[in-house]
Amino acid sequence: MSINSVYTQIITDAARDKTNRREIPGAQFTLSGVNPSCGDEIAVQLELDTQESYASLAEVPDDVVITDCSYLGQGCAISQASAAFLAELLTGKTVGQARELRDTFLGMIKGSVTDEEALDKLEDAQALAGVAKMPARVKCATLAWHTLSE
Amino acid sequence: MNRQDFPTTALTENDYPIRYFDSGATSLRPSAVLSAIERSSIHNNANPHRGIYTLSVRATQEYEDARRTVAEFINAETEEIIFTRNATESLNLIAFTLPPVLFQDKTKNNIVIPISEHHSNFVPWQRFVKSNGYELRFLYCDKQTGDIPDSEIEAKIDEGTAIVSFATVSNVLGVHLPVEKLTQKAHSVGAVVILDAAQSVAHEQLDVKALDCDLAVFSGHKMYGPFGIGVLYGKKELLDKMPPFLTGGDMIDDVTETLTTYSPVPYKFEAGTQNVTGAAGLAEAVRYIKNLGYDAIAEEENAVLQYLTEELEKLPFVTLTIPSPTVPRASVVSFSMDDVHPHDAATVLSEYGVCVRAGKHCAHPLLDYLGVPFRATLRASLGVYNDTSDVDALIHALKETYAFLTKTSKPV
Ligand SMILES: Cc1ncc(COP(=O)(O)O)c(C=O)c1O
Numbered sequence: 224m225s226i227n228s229v230y231t232q233i234i235t236d237a238a239r240d241k242t243n244r245r246e247i248p249g250a251q252f253t254l255s256g257v258n259p260s261c262g263d264e265i266a267v268q269l270e271l272d273t274q275e276s277y278a279s280l281a282e283v284p285d286d287v288v289i290t291d292c293s294y295l296g297q298g299c300a301i302s303q304a305s306a307a308f309l310a311e312l313l314t315g316k317t318v319g320q321a322r323e324l325r326d327t328f329l330g331m332i333k334g335s336v337t338d339e340e341a342l343d344k345l346e347d348a349q350a351l352a353g354v355a356k357m358p359a360r361v362k363c364a365t366l367a368w369h370t371l372s373e
Numbered sequence: 374m375n376r377q378d379f380p381t382t383a384l385t386e387n388d389y390p391i392r393y394f395d396s397g398a399t400s401l402r403p404s405a406v407l408s409a410i411e412r413s414s415i416h417n418n419a420n421p422h423r424g425i426y427t428l429s430v431r432a433t434q435e436y437e438d439a440r441r442t443v444a445e446f447i448n449a450e451t452e453e454i455i456f457t458r459n460a461t462e463s464l465n466l467i468a469f470t471l472p473p474v475l476f477q478d479k480t481k482n483n484i485v486i487p488i489s490e491h492h493s494n495f496v497p498w499q500r501f502v503k504s505n506g507y508e509l510r511f512l513y514c515d516k517q518t519g520d521i522p523d524s525e526i527e528a529k530i531d532e533g534t535a536i537v538s539f540a541t542v543s544n545v546l547g548v549h550l551p552v553e554k555l556t557q558k559a560h561s562v563g564a565v566v567i568l569d570a571a572q573s574v575a576h577e578q579l580d581v582k583a584l585d586c587d588l589a590v591f592s593g594h595k596m597y598g599p600f601g602i603g604v605l606y607g608k609k610e611l612l613d614k615m616p617p618f619l620t621g622g623d624m625i626d627d628v629t630e631t632l633t634t635y636s637p638v639p640y641k642f643e644a645g646t647q648n649v650t651g652a653a654g655l656a657e658a659v660r661y662i663k664n665l666g667y668d669a670i671a672e673e674e675n676a677v678l679q680y681l682t683e684e685l686e687k688l689p690f691v692t693l694t695i696p697s698p699t700v701p702r703a704s705v706v707s708f709s710m711d712d713v714h715p716h717d718a719a720t721v722l723s724e725y726g727v728c729v730r731a732g733k734h735c736a737h738p739l740l741d742y743l744g745v746p747f748r749a750t751l752r753a754s755l756g757v758y759n760d761t762s763d764v765d766a767l768i769h770a771l772k773e774t775y776a777f778l779t780k781t782s783k784p785v
Contacts (some may be wrong), residue, residue, distance in 0.1 A: 226720070226721055226724045226777075229720075230717070230720075230721070230777065230778065235778070235780065260732065261715075261716055261731070261732040261733060261749055262732065262733040262737050262740070262748065262749065263716075263747075263749075297747055297748075298714065298747075299714035299715075299716040299717045299747075300714060300717045300778070301716075301717070357720070359720070360716070360720060363716060
């Protein structure tokens with residue numbers, strides 16, 4: 224069944240693992256997103272290694288390092304796993320790398336990025352590739368990642 | 374039952390027969406309706422109300438016959454039936470054209486709706502009051518029974534109330550609203566009553582005269598008819614006072630460079646080329662329901678509904694959203710699965726051919742108010758094609774789904 228390729232152990236484990244589902248007290252950015260098809264809300268928090276203050280994430284230079292990343296909110300297994308993968312992956316990366324990883328992830332779900340070398344950089348988040356074949360769940364998988372574009 | 378009338382029931386998913394439990398969102402359509410659409414598309418394919426040639430005359434006749442059929446169906450006068458795209462458009466038409474009439478009375482300052490309303494009977498009113506400072510008041514229901522307490526009705530509907538608008542049946546709670554009580558109270562303070570019959574018209578008689586509602590709306594696609602055709606009923610004297618909604622062709626008597634005079638009702642509310650095939654399909658759906666008869670429909674559906682609720686109650690991991698209704702349930706049941714998000718459950722259920730709705734059901738304020746886990750539910754709703762074998766398949770799939778998503782047993 225195709226369902227087994229989506230609800231894999233790695234995804235259900237990530238959805239239940241709440242390590243990075245927490246509030247970062249000193250977070251510079253809290254980026255929230257709503258899935259219009261179900262109303263689920265997710266917020267991604269970023270703590271950056273910079274003294275500057277920026278009005279939006281878009282203004283932050285590529286070389287600034289993300290020192291901590293977390294997410295808040297409830298949702299389905301797919302959106303929770305996706306947010307957990309994101310938080311895990313972005314911690315310690317630069318903002319520029321985060322932007323690239325976001326584009327790769329969204330490309331993977333759209334089916335436009337298939338290059339294995341690029342996909343490998345997504346680490347565990349690659350487990351969500353199967354969602355590309357489930358149009359009804361694409362918004363769940365991309366919810367957390369889209370907040371990075373706000 | 375009537376399964377053989379509905380070609381979609383013959384479809385399969387992963388070799389499982391389709392088990393359709395989403396009639397609350399849209400019903401399946403019987404062969405008779407599909408044939409009527411095709412017949413009308415071939416034989417009456419012309420612009421109604423315009424051409425002089427026979428084909429156009431037939432298109433006009435087909436459309437006006439459909440209006441008569443719908444009028445009889447809900448015990449209205451023919452000119453009190455306006456065709457729209459769906460219940461949502463009907464409600465928007467009302468929300469744009471009724472308040473200017475009613476709020477001329479300066480003692481009026483509020484509109485009352487239940488918290489359980491579908492967004493289509495929520496957002497248009499919220500938008501209206503935001504632009505002018507009138508008050509939108511909510512009737513809150515009891516979370517166990519789904520009932521709106523009398524005290525709530527007495528407290529919220531007052532002399533300042535201009536409009537009381539509510540669904541006959543909530544599309545989430547599956548409870549019947551107290552139509553008579555609300556109508557009486559509303560009329561006692563001089564308020565206009567709008568009934569959203571979208572969830573009930575496929576299951577129960579809508580008699581606009583007996584209910585004494587001032588306006589009523591429903592969609593063809595939830596009552597075995599085609600997409601894209603809906604109905605607005607209004608008492609003639611009220612419709613006469615309401616200004617047009619959309620303007621343009623077909624709805625005018627005359628147009629000069631500076632002035633337009635409008636057609637009488639119902640035509641003044643039907644701008645542009647109308648959906649003749651939709652009306653033909655809807656009329657056929659009405660005949661389909663009439664042939665079965667509401668008594669027979671109720672008897673069959675209630676038996677399936679009772680079996681469904683009993684079987685759901687037996688599942689230890691399932692909680693019904695309204696556990697103890699005081700009035701008989703309508704053909705809609707919402708429920709939650711322990712620790713499983715409704716979207717995940719619906720995805721896995723789909724693998725077994727089971728079609729249920731999951732989420733907030735276009736009623737976000739209600740789901741927020743209920744405070745159920747994940748602020749979302751699963752919803753199974755019935756049509757005349759469902760039987761107990763569908764329920765058995767649903768229950769089996771629910772058990773497998775729960776096991777799969779919580780991994781308490783072998784995965785599927
Ligand atoms: C109670 C109720 N009102 C209105 C609507 C809106 O119907 P439509 O989308 O056909 O306009 C629905 C549909 O889900 C409904 O259940």
